[in-house]
Amino acid sequence: MTLPFADTNFAEATWILVVKSIVIFAVIFAIVPVLTVVERKVLGRFQARYGPNRVGPYGLMQPLADAVKLVTKEHYRPRNAIPILWPIAPALVVFTGVATLAILPFGDVKDGVGFYGIDVPIGILYFFAFGSIAFYGLLLGGWASGSKYSFLGAMRAAAQLISYEISMGLALLGAIMMAGSLSLVSIVEAQHQVWYILPQFVGFLIFMVAGFAETNRAPFDLPEADAELVAGYGTEYGGMRYGSYAMAEYIEMFVISGVAVTFFLGGWHGPGPGWLDPIWVIVKIFAFLFLFMWIRATLPRVRYDQLMSLGWKVLLPLATLNVLVTAVLVTVT
Amino acid sequence: MNNSADSSSEAEVSSEFPYLEDESVVAVQRGPEPGGLGGAYRAFGETLRGLKTTFARIVEGPVTIQYPEEKTPVYPRFRGRHKLHRFEDTGLEKCVGCSLCAAACPADCIRVVAAENDPEDRVSAGERYAEIYEINLARCIFCGYCEVACPFDAITMGHEYEIADYNRDDLIFTKEMLLAEPLERTPLRREGE
Incomplete structure (x- = not known):
């Protein structure tokens, strides 16, 4: 019987950790701009149009133009905003998003270096902890703006977090029980025979639905809800502060996709030699990101009571049932 | 009760x-x-x-027409910017300066000043010709009544629709401008398209 904690057999040198964190930063800040333009182009295709194609070849320079525009915007602060909390909130969201990236495994330990930021023993709990802090960013931002739309958005964000984080945790619990570990690396290693999307299909679906709610993406983008709340928690933000929120949304999308890949799609497992592992993870993550965009192009925003009743009346019982059945099966076999 | x-x-x-x-x-x-x-x-x-x-x-792919590069094709009867015509064989102007178009124009945007033709150096095929022929496209409503009123088919509605300009004065088209062939031809919709 192994302990449900990760067995991080080796300690890495500090300089390796520093290099790895720099690499993770560089990679994510290279991927987020690409994601923004890819999302806009893919959304365009879904709506039978091209999307941005004016700036640079195929419109690929669009994020650069966006960034220049956002950075050079006037810094404006509403009079009602609370001085320190208001600028901190968007930074908090980006920080938690990037911090969560640290545990995503992109490959096995090769030549004494693990292809992940850090293999924390509590594994997925780290993800949930930082996911909750990310919602503090939305909550603080909405509340500290001192505007009614922001406040409504923040309230919705809080309610949404409570309704969906539980189902999300329970959905992952099935995979955790099958792997017998909380560490993401061990969970991926446990999937070398069969990816958990097959035995844990219900858990996968619940996780994806909860993941859409967690990232505030359509059809659960109620904290933003641009049709009713202007831009929800982001109403009073402009320039790069708004940009931070937008960036954090993409980072979170990436993280949720990464966790889904780790837990249900066998992480770095795939045909080909070992050095292909990170490529496989990236490919799988991008498949999920495409799914995020696809859903956004398809489904209308749900009503608020529908969101609540889906979370509490459908997902939570389903997730609990899934955990119970998995527990029984794991014990029996 | x-x-x-x-x-x-x-x-x-x-x-x-x-x-x-x-x-x-x-x-x-x-x-x-x-x-x-x-x-x-x-x-x-x-x-x-x-x-x-x-x-x-x-x-299916996008249905967008990439406008500045690609133009929307127009129907043959599309009423765009006016054109004045010459006879193809003699090169004389068809317009005889009768001002019927100006009379028919509901927006009152056509100004015609007629003059007698010099028999030595004819401008138009008739007795008189239009010395000044101006259309104020800022006022024109593109109804096509001028085309209908013209007894010699001297003025017709063309297919050009990119007429926007920075100055209102630049929208008053003179006879020379109306007689000239447009620099770029507007694509025409094919039959049944």
Whole structure:
């Protein structure tokens, strides 16, 4: 019987950790701009149009133009905003998003270096902890703006977090029980025979639905809800502060996709030699990101009571049932 | 008396039923109840159907016309900017300066000043010609009445639709501008397109 904690057999040198964190930063800040333009182009295709194609070849320079525009915007602060909390909130969201990236495994330990930021023993709990802090960013931002739309958005964000984080945790619990570990690396290693999307299909679906709610993406983008709340928690933000929120949304999308890949799609497992592992993870993550965009192009925003009743009346019982059945099966076999 | 009877019956009715009997009551239309497992299955199926619908748009490809590079083709009878015409064999102007177009114009945007033709050096085929022929395109409503009024088919509505300019004065088109061939031809829609 192994302990449900990760067995991080080796300690890495500090300089390796520093290099790895720099690499993770560089990679994510290279991927987020690409994601923004890819999302806009893919959304365009879904709506039978091209999307941005004016700036640079195929419109690929669009994020650069966006960034220049956002950075050079006037810094404006509403009079009602609370001085320190208001600028901190968007930074908090980006920080938690990037911090969560640290545990995503992109490959096995090769030549004494693990292809992940850090293999924390509590594994997925780290993800949930930082996911909750990310919602503090939305909550603080909405509340500290001192505007009614922001406040409504923040309230919705809080309610949404409570309704969906539980189902999300329970959905992952099935995979955790099958792997017998909380560490993401061990969970991926446990999937070398069969990816958990097959035995844990219900858990996968619940996780994806909860993941859409967690990232505030359509059809659960109620904290933003641009049709009713202007831009929800982001109403009073402009320039790069708004940009931070937008960036954090993409980072979170990436993280949720990464966790889904780790837990249900066998992480770095795939045909080909070992050095292909990170490529496989990236490919799988991008498949999920495409799914995020696809859903956004398809489904209308749900009503608020529908969101609540889906979370509490459908997902939570389903997730609990899934955990119970998995527990029984794991014990029996 | 009538009043009191009415009010008493009203009170009677309202104690049981909140509406008057002759008042038309609109029943509220509601969607079907979500229902438990069947509802979830239905929602899931409809979601998949929606995903299929949107993905079909990707397969179809964009329908956008990349405007500055590509132009929307127009129908043959499209009424764009006017054109003045010459006879192809002699090169003389068809316009004889009769001002019928100016008279027909509801927006009053055509100005014609006629002059006698010099027999040595003819400008038009008729007795007179238009010395000044101006159309103020800022006022023109593109109704095509001038085209209908013209007895010599000297003025027709062309296909050009990119007439925007920075200055109102630049929108007054002179005879030379109206006689000249447009620099770029507007694509024409084919039959049945």
